[in-house]
Amino acid sequence: MGHSLLASFQRDGRRVTRPRKAILAVLERTRHPMSVSEIHTSLTRGKIAVDLVTVYRTLSVFKQLGMVSRVEFQEGQFRYELCQGRAHHHHIRCRGCGHIADLMLCPLKKVLAMVERETRFLVEDHSLEFIGWCPQCR
Amino acid sequence: MGHSLLASFQRDGRRVTRPRKAILAVLERTRHPMSVSEIHTSLTRGKIAVDLVTVYRTLSVFKQLGMVSRVEFQEGQFRYELCQGRAHHHHIRCRGCGHIADLMLCPLKKVLAMVERETRFLVEDHSLEFIGWCPQCR
DNA sequence: GCTGTTGTTGCAAACGACTTGCATTTATCA
DNA sequence: TGATAAATGCAAGTCGTTTGCAACAACAGC
Incomplete structure (x- = not known):
């Protein structure tokens, strides 16, 4: 360990x-x-x-x-x-069974600069989670 | 009202x-x-x-x-x-003062289809929030 | 290996967000 | 205006999380 x-x-x-x-x-x-x-x-x-x-x-x-x-x-x-x-990633969680799957993508890289420009914030972190229904529960 | x-x-x-x-x-x-x-x-x-x-x-x-x-x-x-x-939108919150600003963009529209394809989930909702430092606190 | 320092643990209790049960109040409609 | 069913307030409970403190145990130095 x-x-x-x-x-x-x-x-x-x-x-x-x-x-x-x-x-x-x-x-x-x-x-x-x-x-x-x-x-x-x-x-x-x-x-x-x-x-x-x-x-x-x-x-x-x-x-x-x-x-x-x-x-x-x-x-x-x-x-x-x-x-x-592990690389930075996000998740999706099933409303039915609670199963959580990884999303090995972060579609936000390009967005961050835009957000900083628009808001004048210094972006330090972000959270992005999807909620839906998994193949078994849908 | x-x-x-x-x-x-x-x-x-x-x-x-x-x-x-x-x-x-x-x-x-x-x-x-x-x-x-x-x-x-x-x-x-x-x-x-x-x-x-x-x-x-x-x-x-x-x-x-x-x-x-x-x-x-x-x-x-x-x-x-x-x-x-109000249109669907997200937010950014300051770690310092707690101020919350709107982001009048949702960069995920194109991503949803990709997520559904990748995970075979039916995406029902998503949460995307940014955390950072506002102009006054940065 | 033994020992002392000090970070860590367990237990009890507190806390904050949120929910539930129930008797009382009140919006709505005949 | 009065009946009825929804909504409220209050008390108490639940659940996730934090805090206080005495007992414990890493680990550095002997």
């Missing part, structure tokens, strides 16, 4: 702990953005006792270190996925 | 009440998406006593009737703005 991720930790004076290793492992073996409670449930099912609060705090640290990105699908909760070398 | 909006109400067997008129008025005189508590505070400051719960329920009705659209900026809460004839 860990590898370079583990390194980003200690570089920052942070400690490599059992909960952090376990949470990282869960994220590594999942290929869609997970909610905090999904991660916690996964740990529990794997007989790894980690407090829900620790999951929150760990994800917050991961996010600060740029290890995970936070996504939101108008669900009233956040989801997290590992960045680790 | 109201006009055609008022009509959408009664058409549906719904009633035009004091809280609903007041909430509609608040939305009409504001030009950015408001959170529920912002709306409630605005009512309270205007000496209009409306329960917070009623604001939630009213916005839910407005949304069902297609009168408002719901936006979210990775804040952990939703915001609402009147649709009333």
